[in-house]
Amino acid sequence: MSRPNSLHLLPSTPQIRGLHTFIRNKDTPRDEFIFYSKRLIRLVIEHALTLLPFTDVTVETPQGIPYEGKRIATEKICGVSILRAGETMENALCEVLKDVRIGKILIQTNLDTGEPEV
Structure with missing residues (x-):
């Protein structure tokens, strides 16, 4: 099954798998769960x-040497938090x-139809 081009996944590195291990472990204490969740977020x-x-x-370093770098090409970026769950990423x-x-x-869910509503 192919995924849509708009869906991007983090590479499954040992670090990512390690963070997931702490987060998914039922025996992980709450403070560690929060710590590792924040790292993953x-x-x-x-x-x-990066997308x-x-x-x-080009900027000038404190030593007077030019440095060829990168800058985000847009000036206006906003985040949109989906209330409750999304706020953890703010x-x-x-x-x-x-x-x-x-x-x-x-x-939220429309109680009559069971469909999502904004």
């Missing part, structure tokens, strides 16, 4: 940022994107 955010367009830039987003704006959306 941060990696997800960092990976997502953004970047432009080439801190990681704010830690890697200075002054990012965050919106919120609530998706």
